[in-house]
Amino acid sequence: MKMSKLYMPTLREVPSEAELPSHKYLLRAGMIRKLVSGVYSYLPLGYRVMKKIENIVREEMDNIGSQELLMSAIQPSELWKESGRWDDFGPEMFKLKDRHEREFCLGPTHEEIFTDLIKDELKSYKQLPLNLYQIQTKYRDEKRPRFGLMRCREFIMKDAYTFDMDEEGMTESYRDMWRAYENIFTRCGLDFRVVEGDSGAMGGSDSHEFMAMSVVGESEIAYCGDCDYAATDEKAICEYKIEVSDSKELEKEKVSTPNIKTIEELTEFFNIPSENFVKTLIYQGKDEVLAVLIPGNRELNEVKLLKHLAIPEHELELADEETIKRVTGANVGFAGPIAISDEVRVIVDKRVTNMKNFIVGGNETDYHIKNVNYNRDFHGEIVEDLLLVREGDKCPKCGSSLKMDRGNEVGNIFQLGTKYSDALNATYLDKNGKAQKIYMGSHGVGISRTMAAIIEQYHDDKGIIWPLSVAPYHAVVTVINAKKEDQMELGEKLYKELSSKGIEVLIDDRKERAGVKFTDAELIGIPIRIAVGRKANENIVEFVIRGEGEKIEIKSEEVLGKVKEVFKSQGLDI
Numbered sequence: 001m002k003m004s005k006l007y008m009p010t011l012r013e014v015p016s017e018a019e020l021p022s023h024k025y026l027l028r029a030g031m032i033r034k035l036v037s038g039v040y041s042y043l044p045l046g047y048r049v050m051k052k053i054e055n056i057v058r059e060e061m062d063n064i065g066s067q068e069l070l071m072s073a074i075q076p077s078e079l080w081k082e083s084g085r086w087d088d089f090g091p092e093m094f095k096l097k098d099r100h101e102r103e104f105c106l107g108p109t110h111e112e113i114f115t116d117l118i119k120d121e122l123k124s125y126k127q128l129p130l131n132l133y134q135i136q137t138k139y140r141d142e143k144r145p146r147f148g149l150m151r152c153r154e155f156i157m158k159d160a161y162t163f164d165m166d167e168e169g170m171t172e173s174y175r176d177m178w179r180a181y182e183n184i185f186t187r188c189g190l191d192f193r194v195v196e197g198d199s200g201a202m203g204g205s206d207s208h209e210f211m212a213m214s215v216v217g218e219s220e221i222a223y224c225g226d227c228d229y230a231a232t233d234e235k236a237i238c239e240y241k242i243e244v245s246d247s248k249e250l251e252k253e254k255v256s257t258p259n260i261k262t263i264e265e266l267t268e269f270f271n272i273p274s275e276n277f278v279k280t281l282i283y284q285g286k287d288e289v290l291a292v293l294i295p296g297n298r299e300l301n302e303v304k305l306l307k308h309l310a311i312p313e314h315e316l317e318l319a320d321e322e323t324i325k326r327v328t329g330a331n332v333g334f335a336g337p338i339a340i341s342d343e344v345r346v347i348v349d350k351r352v353t354n355m356k357n358f359i360v361g362g363n364e365t366d367y368h369i370k371n372v373n374y375n376r377d378f379h380g381e382i383v384e385d386l387l388l389v390r391e392g393d394k395c396p397k398c399g400s401s402l403k404m405d406r407g408n409e410v411g412n413i414f415q416l417g418t419k420y421s422d423a424l425n426a427t428y429l430d431k432n433g434k435a436q437k438i439y440m441g442s443h444g445v446g447i448s449r450t451m452a453a454i455i456e457q458y459h460d461d462k463g464i465i466w467p468l469s470v471a472p473y474h475a476v477v478t479v480i481n482a483k484k485e486d487q488m489e490l491g492e493k494l495y496k497e498l499s500s501k502g503i504e505v506l507i508d509d510r511k512e513r514a515g516v517k518f519t520d521a522e523l524i525g526i527p528i529r530i531a532v533g534r535k536a537n538e539n540i541v542e543f544v545i546r547g548e549g550e551k552i553e554i555k556s557e558e559v560l561g562k563v564k565e566v567f568k569s570q571g572l573d574i
């Protein structure tokens with residue numbers, strides 16, 4: 001491809017909203033452009049990378065016998081009403097009406113659609129197991145789209161659905177998918193971790209997330225250095241223990257704490273560590289106010305709270321000032337469980353019940369109460385674990401201490417059991433002719449997010465450093481001075497020779513200064529650069545591998561051999 005013809009609108013500067021390297025470089029390299037918040041266009045170079053990632057996914061899906069098809073993006077509300085999920089996602093689901101006022105949504109995922117597709121025609125056990133996938137645009141009206149392709153409202157996903165006779169078959173399909181995902185992310189060059197997708201079920205977790213590591217990743221991951229335990233902080237079990245102290249319960253005492261509100265201010269004021277306080281967080285639920293109590297030195301895990309309340313995240317938020325004032329009788333910062341309005345549902349992390357003589361807000365502005373004890377002074381709904389795990393907590397699996405890391409979820413695999421076949425009545429006839437429920441799995445890879453995650457792991461201050469497996473082009477032949485006959489000739493000779501060997505080559509034939517050409521080649525991250533300059537008449541060119549920096553001068557006949565070496569070093573043949 002001649003760069004003089006390539007539509008590649010590079011930028012020097014990017015909007016301040018672009019903070020992540022992947023967001024900045026995708027914009028600067030002319031690979032994506034934002035249409036509206038959370039909605040992007042993929043320009044030629046960016047789209048070539050998407051296709052490379054998709055094709056790696058296709059090969060690995062085909063390797064495990066998954067068959068590609070393509071479903072519609074628009075989905076009838078009836079199927080979501082039948083599965084009972086039509087209202088589960090609130091404003092996150094893009095809903096629309098057709099000319100007959102019939103309700104539809106833009107597909108955020110396709111469990112209902114795939115189940116509906118097969119349920120009337122997959123009738124015999126002989127047709128199982130069945131594994132189908134698509135690579136398609138998904139729509140989710142995220143509350144805060146950000147970080148470029150990391151969190152979009154429209155994105156490209158590979159979603160696969162597996163159909164099996166029984167639990168054993170489902171687990172077999174799950175393992176196949178797991179292996180395929182390990183191959184996919186390895187071939188994309190990603191450093192990734194597989195983490196538990198849900199808490200509680202130790203070992204037998206029925207879902208896993210594939211996390212591409214990044215110090216600025218959206219997800220925080222707790223992992224053990226001594227065993228294979230790993231989970232997102234939202235899902236990780238928090239083993240924090242409070243031993244029941246045998247000290248006796250002291251008399252409650254109201255203390256004047258003028259404008260002393262935060263745990264930091266309180267520990268200083270009382271000169272007592274945060275372990276001796278209990279935080280009372282006031283939440284607004286769908287139609288109830290909640291007071292959630294946790295030890296003062298820990299953080300609440302809202303995902304665990306939502307799971308306990310069995311409500312979706314858009315139905316829970318921190319109460320506003322006026323609600324707090326109404327139910328506690330005090331300004332923000334003095335909430336506590338004692339004498340709180342009895343409309344409030346009090347929820348207590350179990351560890352609070354092991355604490356003795358702790359301090360809580362006094363439900364009176366500028367007052368706290370000390371020597372408070374659960375049971376004697378207040379009651380509440382006790383929940384096993386509402387805490388956010390953190391560095392140093394004990395590993396729930398082996399007892400070692402946990403470490404924390406950050407990453408971006410690029411894939412997830414789920415064992416669904418008969419959730420959707422029950423809802424939509426998808427059965428097959430077993431060998432005795434008896435109707436049985438189909439066991440399903442659903443498995444996604446974020447194609448566009450994977451592209452961003454690769455840049456997060458492969459970039460420097462000059463731009464992207466694409467692994468050969470996903471690079472938009474493998475090599476660029478940079479003609480230093482396109483006006484010089486001998487340089488253009490040698491450049492075109494190399495371009496033709498390499499292209500004839502199946503190497504994807506750009507030739508920079510633009511009438512630009514050398515500096516611009518080198519800067520662009522580094523920005524767009526082409527793995528191999530061959531510069532043809534003044535020594536063209538000696539048949540000498542400069543060979544550079546992006547990210548390795550050192551430049552060598554070689555005969556043009558040696559270029560193909562060198563390129564093969566680079567492919568080989570990344571485990572690729574040409």
Ligand code: 9G3
Nearest residue numbers: 089092093108109110140159442443444
């Ligand atoms: C919705 C909306 C957002 C959603 C969902 C439904 C996430 C929803 C979970 C999944 C599970 C798997 C197949 C590919 C892999 C992930 N966000 N999920 O179901 F209506 Cl608005 O999508 N689906």
